[in-house]
Amino acid sequence: MDKKRAAFLSIFLFIAVNVVSLSNAIEGYYGHEDERVYAAVTVALVSTILATAAFFIWKKAEYKK
Amino acid sequence: MTDDKKQTHHEDDKDMIKLIDNLNRKDDVHLNRRAFLKASFGATVAIGLATTPFGIFTFLRDENGEVKRVEITDIDDLAIGESRNFNYPTKNEPAILVRTPEDKFVAYNNKCTHLQCPVFYEHKENVLLCPCHKGYFNVDSGQPMAGPPQRELPKILLEIKDGKVYAVGREVRHG
Numbered sequence: 001m002d003k004k005r006a007a008f009l010s011i012f013l014f015i016a017v018n019v020v021s022l023s024n025a026i027e028g029y030y031g032h033e034d035e036r037v038y039a040a041v042t043v044a045l046v047s048t049i050l051a052t053a054a055f056f057i058w059k060k061a062e063y064k065k
Numbered sequence: 066m067t068d069d070k071k072q073t074h075h076e077d078d079k080d081m082i083k084l085i086d087n088l089n090r091k092d093d094v095h096l097n098r099r100a101f102l103k104a105s106f107g108a109t110v111a112i113g114l115a116t117t118p119f120g121i122f123t124f125l126r127d128e129n130g131e132v133k134r135v136e137i138t139d140i141d142d143l144a145i146g147e148s149r150n151f152n153y154p155t156k157n158e159p160a161i162l163v164r165t166p167e168d169k170f171v172a173y174n175n176k177c178t179h180l181q182c183p184v185f186y187e188h189k190e191n192v193l194l195c196p197c198h199k200g201y202f203n204v205d206s207g208q209p210m211a212g213p214p215q216r217e218l219p220k221i222l223l224e225i226k227d228g229k230v231y232a233v234g235r236e237v238r239h240g
C-alpha cells in the first residue's frame with residue numbers, strides 16, 4: 001500500500017479514535033473520573049496531530065503533478 | 066432557410082457536446098473524493114479538539130474542589146442499623162451515612178440516580194430505598210439492585226478517627 005493510500009485511510013481511523021475519545025471524555029467528565037478525562041483528551045490530541053500529518057502527506061501526494 | 070436551420074442545429078449539437086464534455090466523470094469522482102477526505106479531516110480535527118474543554122473544566126474543577134474533610138458525626142451517636150443525613154461535598158448535595166448491621170460505616174450521596182428523589186435506608190431489609198419509583202440500592206456497594214435506577218449512588222469515602230466519622234472524598238463512579 002503506497003503512502004498516499006495509507007494516509008488517506010488513516011484519517012478514517014483517526015476519526016474513529018476521536019469519536020471514542022470524545023465519548024470517554026464526556027462520560028468521564030460527568031462521572032467525575034478525572035483520569036479518564038485526561039487520558040481521553042491526550043489520546044484525542046495525539047490522534048488529531050497524527051491526522052493532520054496524514055492529511056498533509058496525502059495532500060502533497062494528491063496535488064503533485 | 067434549411068441551411069440556416071441546419072446551422073443552428075449544428076450549433077446546438079455542439080453545445081450539447083460541450084455540456085457532455087464537461088461531465089468528465091473521472092474528474093468528478095476524483096474531486097468528490099478529495100472533498101470527502103477534506104471534510105473527514107475537518108471532522109476529525111473538530112471532534113478531537115472538542116475533547117479539550119472537558120479536560121480544561123476537569124482541571125478547573127480539581128483546582129477549586131480540593132478534597133474536603135468534613136466531620137459527620139460521633140460514632141456513638143449512631144447506633145448499628147441507623148442512618149444519618151448530611152451534606153457533602155457542598156451544602157446542596159445531600160448524603161446519607163449508614164451504620165450497617167455488620168457495624169460498618171458507608172455513605173453515599175442520596176439523590177436517586179433515576180430522578181433525584183431522596184434515598185432512604187431501610188433497616189429491616191438492609192437496603193437503600195428510593196420511594197418514588199421503588200428503586201433499590203445495595204447498601205454495601207451503592208449499586209442499583211432493582212427498580213428504575215441504572216447507575217450507582219456516588220460513594221463518599223470515610224475515615225474514622227478518634228471516635229468520629231469524617232467524609233474525606235467522593236467517587237461518583239465506583240466498582
Ligand code: FES
Nearest residue numbers: 177179180195200
Ligand atoms: S427517582 Fe428514585 S426510583 Fe425514580
